[in-house]
Amino acid sequence: MEHQPDTGSDRSRQIVLAVALLRLAVGAVSSVQPTALPRALGIDSATAGRAAFITRMFASREIALALGAGWTVVGGGSASRPWLLASALADGADAVTLVAAARAGRVAKLPSYLAAAGAAAAVGAALWAVARPRR
Template sequence: MNPVTGISLGRIAIGAVSLYDPTLAAKQLMLDPRANPQVPYVTRLFGTREIALGLATLLASGSARRNLVLLGVLVDAADAATGYLATKDGSAPVKAGQGMTAVASGAVVGGLLGLRGRGKKA
């Protein structure tokens, strides 16, 4: 499977879980919704973004698809940086921040590989 397709489907799946059961999604991200009751709200925002980006990428073609993949790489790089910063400022447990950084960094690599391997057909 093309890495871009895999990442797009993964975005949709993660987004759907985040919308349907934000508490479960937060726990999977090793966040504590009991300690911070705003976590489900933010998790739903994240889920909506993921579904929109995943669907738009799957439905696009040509340069529009390439641009959406590049946008996804930028979003994932920002997510990786956010996970890293969360471990440094204590806003998330170290293990949670490291996990989020690792997953987001993997998505960056997958997106870049998809662009590299498929040229403008990403």
């Protein structure tokens, strides 16, 4: 049996799937523990508790985007482009919002900048996967 070399398309699918799994994990944790993310960003526990419904809305979005992108990759990837673009848009908005909140002093700077960097990396991965030629 001949071993096929890993193609750019395979790498693209692996990256999309990895980002989808990470997004699914963040969504699941945020849904079950809605104060964990705001607390990690330096928001006091009372405010985090009052805003738990917002975190759960974020969690639902994360889970939906993860399942959409992951499903298309596992199912052959033929319709992944819209999911990847939606993910890039959401992650880009998250990055901008996190940086703005950190600069305004509303959240802790270091965790917010790290989360923004992760969101920006996810944008790059999604756009790279969209730009890859289909085989």
